[in-house]
Amino acid sequence: TGSTAATWSIPDDTATIQAGLDLAAPGDTVLVATGTYFMDDLQIFQGVLLRSASGQPEDVIFDGQHQSRLLKILAVADTVRIEAITLRNGAASGIDDDARGGAVFIVESPVRFRDCRFDNNTATGAGGAICIDAAPLVELVACKLANNTALAPGIAAPGGAIAMYAHTSEGSLVLDGCVLDGNLSGGPGGAIYVDDGGLYLTDTEVTGSRSGQVSWSAGAGIFARRNHASEQGPEAPNLEVRLTNCRIADNTGRVVAAPYAGDGGGILIKGFDKDNIYEVLVTDTVFEGNFNAQGAGLYMGRYSDGLISRCRFLDNRAYLNGGGAVKGGRWPWCGGETARFEYCEFIGNEAGYDETGQTSPELGMGGGFYTRYYPRAEFINCSFADNRSGGTLHQGDAICHNSEGRTFVNDLHRCLIVNSVFYGVNGLDVQVYASDDGFTSVSYSAWEAGEYVCDGVVPTDIIDLTGSPWFGPTDLRLRETAPFIDQGTAMGISPDLAGTAVPAGSGTDMGAYEWILISGVDQGTAPTAVSRLTAVPNPFNPRTTVSFDLARAGRVQLDFHDLAGRRVRRLLAADLPAGPHSVVWDGRDDSGRGLASAVYFMRLTMPGRTESGRVLLIR
Structure with missing residues (x-):
């Protein structure tokens, strides 16, 4: 024989919580x-x-x-x-x-x-x-x-x-x-x-x-x-x-x-x-x-x-x-x-x-x-x-x-x-x-x-x-002109601080971030039309806040892609004024399904300019 777990409702079954616990x-x-x-x-x-x-x-x-x-x-x-x-x-x-x-x-x-x-x-x-x-x-x-x-x-x-x-x-x-x-x-x-x-x-x-x-x-x-x-x-x-x-x-x-x-x-x-x-x-x-x-x-x-x-x-x-x-x-x-x-x-x-x-x-x-x-x-x-x-x-x-x-x-x-x-x-x-x-x-x-x-x-x-190799005092991603890109020694460790895969063998960069080409952005100077695209926290679970600052008004589109390049979520498509903006992504795709743990690419597009980055979703 076996026993079936019972449910005791307070105050329907007993007058006090202690009485219910005593009987359970x-x-x-x-x-x-x-x-x-x-x-x-x-x-x-x-x-x-x-x-x-x-x-x-x-x-x-x-x-x-x-x-x-x-x-x-x-x-x-x-x-x-x-x-x-x-x-x-x-x-x-x-x-x-x-x-x-x-x-x-x-x-x-x-x-x-x-x-x-x-x-x-x-x-x-x-x-x-x-x-x-x-x-x-x-x-x-x-x-x-x-x-x-x-x-x-x-x-x-x-x-x-x-x-x-x-x-x-x-x-x-x-x-x-x-x-x-x-x-x-x-x-x-x-x-x-x-x-x-x-x-x-x-x-x-x-x-x-x-x-x-x-x-x-x-x-x-x-x-x-x-x-x-x-x-x-x-x-x-x-x-x-x-x-x-x-x-x-x-x-x-x-x-x-x-x-x-x-x-x-x-x-x-x-x-x-x-x-x-x-x-x-x-x-x-x-x-x-x-x-x-x-x-x-x-x-x-x-x-x-x-x-x-x-x-x-x-x-x-x-x-x-x-x-x-x-x-x-x-x-x-x-x-x-x-x-x-x-x-x-x-x-x-x-x-x-x-x-x-x-x-x-x-x-x-x-x-x-x-x-x-x-x-x-x-x-x-x-x-x-x-x-x-x-x-x-x-x-x-x-x-x-x-x-x-x-x-x-x-x-x-x-x-x-x-x-x-x-x-x-x-x-x-x-x-x-x-x-x-x-x-x-x-x-x-x-x-x-x-x-x-x-x-x-x-x-x-x-x-x-001879000067700062980074985008800014608190943005330590590498400028394209940083003198130590590909000058490090391979340590067999991956990914970097942003979740970017580190190449095996030669080609390792120095510092906490691997350099990646950001399409449409002059990396010798800080971006002018759109400032740093950030996601905080990153890695994230269950949600992350994506922030950016527009130097001028324009049509903005923010998409997320998986490692195969497929778009999984269009989070934003709107005309926005100049200034700071933020939007929250909950790790779901366009149909509302929760995505699996993985690295996803975010891509912010406006006329004549694109900025991208990576986020790591951890379930």
Whole structure:
């Protein structure tokens, strides 16, 4: 015999939600009618589905009235699913577990949230909205967490929105298609705090978070750290941090008397020891406008190793070092853990400046990137534009590798630069600075004469720039006159930052973008009739905004084509006035069908002129 999952409707079948949950068996569904429900530590005992009857999160609201936590899930074996519910004004206070998880407290239970909203929840301990302890897996899909707070006087409470403790479970936190905005913590992790767990973010935005309101501002947006050795021993697989197609922006750490406690503005990642590292993979992600003491965009600390591919570091600012990013390590135990950057761009990042942009009274090394304590960093086809170092010791507007007076032991501690381009007009120092013998090699790259300092390492196949090779200060596509087109060395990496295929063998360009001919546009100068055609975000899912600026009025047509050249969508055909314009593409064809993941060509046509570009749709 078997059993059939039941559905319990609230209030038709039971008067209260708790009564329905008490009656539900594993696999059952509890449907909640439209309304606002005032909650006080509702508890789920079985692996059930709890959802709004309408399927709309705004229709069912769990409200704690700033007096009580909303929900707890303790030691449930089967996955608990919560869908299309708003959880707001929850409050966790007191001591120990009572202070954790303002909206939801999860212990030793797998949980999946879908299309939920977490608004204005507070905790005096960890996790303003959600606190997770020893759970194997917690997933959030298409959820929004806004204005949640982990804060109490004198307590460095972590995780403004989410805090996860996974030492005993080595579980994972997964976010897909989520938005975290305006969350705040007294300690590290303004939005997300992960202790000894795996972290996976896809198509997710972490914006406007603030950390360290009491002390220890590390990870203003996201904090991921291994604080213990694996209980499975040295043969255990390493934990992972993965970000795919994310935006990490405008997160701010409070720099206090001990500024070195403020590592990581966008995200901080640190392992425990050489047998318990974090493996890192960050792709197609933007770090923009973040601030903290060091590594304002990305801080990969000791015992972290991995790849950063097709990412953009824009206008991040560090009070000390590493405006765009930092790779840290612990001397002398660093075993060659590496941050490898491929087809990334660093634009307008600053080191040695305070939150307002004034010069800080501290060091200011590595406007774009900084290394310390002998970690290793590699830059393959990266572009650096108008980054700057400041403070009391400005070294390396783009890159600084500082040995701190020690001797490099072997190549496990030296950096690599190949096929990369450096140019800026706002800096105070050379573009690339390293302590003696700080690189294994520097080759096939371009900068202005005198913009490189590293005694003992002579760069090879270098092209001297005499002006900007790019369309504009923030548009790092190559002009047709760029002197390093086809002058790079093949690295076997494709595509570039824009999704353009990189030719195998000879013909590789330097920098983050392969040069492509844009039909009808004089690439020796910036376009005049129509300015840069852009799509943001790119790659995208589910939609991207295509923008352009017309110098004069005219008939405009915007089409998208697949790789075979077939037109799949005519998005625009209209007479437009001069000025800026934008239109949204949702990844559908002319018949309304969703297109598959692929590169698509966009083509903007007006009388006598055409501009084209590429977008990457990721499903």
